[in-house]
Amino acid sequence: MNPISDIPLWAFEWAGAFLGLTGAALLSLNVRASRFGWLLFLLSNGAWITYGIKVGAHGLVVMQIGFTLTSLLGVYRWLVAAKM
DSSP states (O other), X not given: OOGGGGSOHHHHHHHHHHHHHHHHHHHHHTSGGGGGHHHHHHHHHHHHHHHHHXXXXXXXXXXXXXXXXXXXXXXXXXXXXXXX
8 A cells, every 4th residue: 555645636736835835935035044945845846746646747747857956956055065
């Protein structure tokens, strides 16, 4: 049994929306906690990719894979490279 298949579609949709908006708000504030916006974007990307796969929205999946790459770059630059 796949535990992800038991989660309703609306949960992925709303998690993706909420996490993405919260991540954008954090980044726009440009405060110390802003760097965590990239992690919220990653979680949002994962939710949207899952949603897109489940509903067959291939364009959404491709877009979110691209956004995942930019989120990973943001995590690296703001969280990893900043500590070097």
